[in-house]
Amino acid sequence: MPVLALDSPLRWWYGFPIALLLTCVIEVLAYLAAFWTLGWCRSRPSPFRPLTTGSALALALAVNLISHPLLWMISLRYDRTGQLITAEMCVAVIEGMLIFAVVALRPGTDTRLSRLGWALLTALGVNTLSLLIGMITLPAVLNR
Secondary structure, eight states: OOOSOTTTTGSGGGGHHHHHHHHHHHHHHHHHHHHHHHTTTEOOBBBBBBBEEEHHHHHHHHHHHHHHHHHHHTTTOOOOOOHHHHHHHHHHHHHHHHHHHHTTTSSSSSSSSHHHHHHHHHHHHHHHHHHHHHHHHHHHHHHH
């Protein structure tokens, strides 16, 4: 089943700014909540937390600014739901590895393997949430 109609603005780069904004709003907030819940960030630096709120915000924004253009470019080539989901999961792995690369270098109480697992699981969950919300809201926003 095709994901996008033939005349959809998402088939061109014109929908990119709206999609990027929507993605960043959803994913940055979800990442901040996840990092906070995992105990990875607090408002002030701590030897027991790998991130501050500011660095967590910067990390969440950075992974989206890196991965979203890649996903967009790939998704313009495919029009099937399964292909989009596969591309989204690949982006989630990339985001998870970027998050791990940052938190693994910082002090904390959990192991590197634990951080890797949580980084990948968090990225998968956040990207799944973003994909579902985006598939529901973006067509409505663009068709007004």
